[in-house]
Amino acid sequence: MKDILTIVIRLTVSCLLAATVMGVCLIFTSNAKKHNEHVKEQKVMYSLLGYSGGATIPDSLAMHEVYRYVLTGPSKQSIAYLVPQGHGEEKGFLFVNINLDGELIEAKPVSLTEAQSLDPESRNKAMLGAADTGYDVQFADKTFVVTDNGQRIAYLLGGKFQGFKTFINVMVAVEPNFSLIGFEVLEHEEDPGLGAEIEQEYFKNQFKGKPFAALKEIDVVKAPIPEEYLKALNGKISEKDVLKVREQYKDGDIYALTGATISTRAVANGVKGIVRKFAYRVEVLDKVLTEQQLAVSF
Amino acid sequence: MANDKSSMQLISRGILSENPIFKLALSMCPAVGISTTVMNGVLLGIAVLFVQVFSSVTISIFKNMIHPRIRIPTYTLTIATWVTVIDLVLAAYMPEAYAKMGIFVKLIVAFAIITMRLEMFACKESVSDSFWDGLGMGLGFMVGMVVIGFFRELLGSGMILGHDVLGFKPLLFFILPSAGFFVVGLMMAFFNWIEIYYKRSKGLK
Numbered sequence: 001m002k003d004i005l006t007i008v009i010r011l012t013v014s015c016l017l018a019a020t021v022m023g024v025c026l027i028f029t030s031n032a033k034k035h036n037e038h039v040k041e042q043k044v045m046y047s048l049l050g051y052s053g054g055a056t057i058p059d060s061l062a063m064h065e066v067y068r069y070v071l072t073g074p075s076k077q078s079i080a081y082l083v084p085q086g087h088g089e090e091k092g093f094l095f096v097n098i099n100l101d102g103e104l105i106e107a108k109p110v111s112l113t114e115a116q117s118l119d120p121e122s123r124n125k126a127m128l129g130a131a132d133t134g135y136d137v138q139f140a141d142k143t144f145v146v147t148d149n150g151q152r153i154a155y156l157l158g159g160k161f162q163g164f165k166t167f168i169n170v171m172v173a174v175e176p177n178f179s180l181i182g183f184e185v186l187e188h189e190e191d192p193g194l195g196a197e198i199e200q201e202y203f204k205n206q207f208k209g210k211p212f213a214a215l216k217e218i219d220v221v222k223a224p225i226p227e228e229y230l231k232a233l234n235g236k237i238s239e240k241d242v243l244k245v246r247e248q249y250k251d252g253d254i255y256a257l258t259g260a261t262i263s264t265r266a267v268a269n270g271v272k273g274i275v276r277k278f279a280y281r282v283e284v285l286d287k288v289l290t291e292q293q294l295a296v297s298f
Numbered sequence: 299m300a301n302d303k304s305s306m307q308l309i310s311r312g313i314l315s316e317n318p319i320f321k322l323a324l325s326m327c328p329a330v331g332i333s334t335t336v337m338n339g340v341l342l343g344i345a346v347l348f349v350q351v352f353s354s355v356t357i358s359i360f361k362n363m364i365h366p367r368i369r370i371p372t373y374t375l376t377i378a379t380w381v382t383v384i385d386l387v388l389a390a391y392m393p394e395a396y397a398k399m400g401i402f403v404k405l406i407v408a409f410a411i412i413t414m415r416l417e418m419f420a421c422k423e424s425v426s427d428s429f430w431d432g433l434g435m436g437l438g439f440m441v442g443m444v445v446i447g448f449f450r451e452l453l454g455s456g457m458i459l460g461h462d463v464l465g466f467k468p469l470l471f472f473i474l475p476s477a478g479f480f481v482v483g484l485m486m487a488f489f490n491w492i493e494i495y496y497k498r499s500k501g502l503k
Binding site: 003006007010011014015018021022025026028029030032033036039040189191193194258259 | 331371372375376378386391473
């Protein structure tokens with residue numbers, strides 16, 4: 001009996017000690033970690049738009065983040081967007097609630113600064129305050145509308161889908177006509193050497209420049225990549241030739257990674273799903289915004 | 299006991315005569331699963347090296363306070379704490395390294411080699427000896443992973459450190475986890491053969 005007690009006490013004490021060490025470490029590092037993730041996201045976003053490796057970003061370029069939430073009430077669901085009203089601290093966000101038939105339920109401004117909107121917790125709280133009582137808010141995804149001098153030049157879509165092992169977290173860049181600019185893998189846990197090859201440039205480049213029509217029907221073929229295409233994907237030929245080869249293959253399917261067909265298929269279907277759903281959603285949102293003449297920043 | 303051993307001996311023992319992978323045959327899961335490229339081997343090796351050294355030293359410091367009946371849970375707890383701390387610190391202050399190593403660091407909690415070194419060595423020996431032993435074992439593990447990674451990367455994808463050296467892919471089989479067993483098995487046999495040969499030549503002298 002005495003033995004059991006000492007064991008229990010000692011184990012508890014060691015667990016508490018370990019928890020303290022980990023907790024203190026978390027407190028000291030969490031801010032830096034969040035900052036790093038934000039910086040990484042920014043970097044990925046700009047590199048997708050073609051401003052990689054310290055290229056100067058023109059001042060006319062602006063990003064407008066749109067957050068999508070699912071509101072679940074006692075009897076019905078609706079989709080709510082958090083849309084920026086303009087850049088700058090005082091402008092705030094607009095809460096746009098749209099029902100499943102694509103009709104506006106209500107639109108009202110929310111007091112939320114841009115800095116606050118970056119923090120999921122304060123953003124969720126603001127959404128909860130804006131929604132009617134009895135509604136539960138659930139964050140769905142965020143989208144960046146990229147404008148150049150007020151003209152939309154691209155959308156950046158965040159998304160997650162099931163890979164071979166766990167979720168694959170990606171960011172997809174599409175043009176206003178929804179043809180693919182490219183995508184970047186933010187997070188994944190695929191097998192090194194097999195599924196992890198989805199990070200490689202030659203794989204990601206296969207998606208570059210796919211028109212929306214082709215992307216809607218995209219599939220995976222289990223065949224080796226033709227040599228000239230592989231060269232183009234690796235960027236081993238001149239830029240002009242790359243464009244020519246890409247043009248030739250742009251309506252084609254995605255060549256599966258050797259030994260990782262499931263990962264390839266997951267990425268192809270995931271990207272396809274993200275873009276298709278977004279194309280529908282942004283149309284609904286745009287319709288509502290123009291019909292109701294709501295002023296937003298993009 | 300090991301008190302008469304110098305730090306160099308402790309390190310070389312970890313790399314050669316008691317190499318975790320080829321001699322002790324511990325932590326074979328990562329050796330088989332991850333070692334598809336040289337770079338993976340180096341990164342996992344570095345991660346293991348740090349966790350092993352920190353855990354060995356910690357256990358060695360607290361060795362008199364650990365109740366013998368709960369030593370294994372305590373070891374696991376120590377390793378888990380260090381893995382978490384290293385994971386957090388890397389994520390916060392070295393985002394570049396974390397992007398490459400993060401996935402490996404999280405794997406380490408369940409590594410047999412670390413628990414085994416704590417049980418066999420750190421809980422009996424002095425702090426400095428435990429440090430050198432941890433360093434040796436970590437380096438030995440890294441060397442093993444790099445050697446396996448070298449063969450698998452070369453034979454599986456025709457590359458070394460991501461550079462195309464062969465220009466073609468000889469056998470995709472070597473990338474697959476099952477091939478890891480073959481490579482590890484052959485390497486083990488090779489290491490043992492060298493040792494026997496070395497001992498015989500010495501005996502003959």
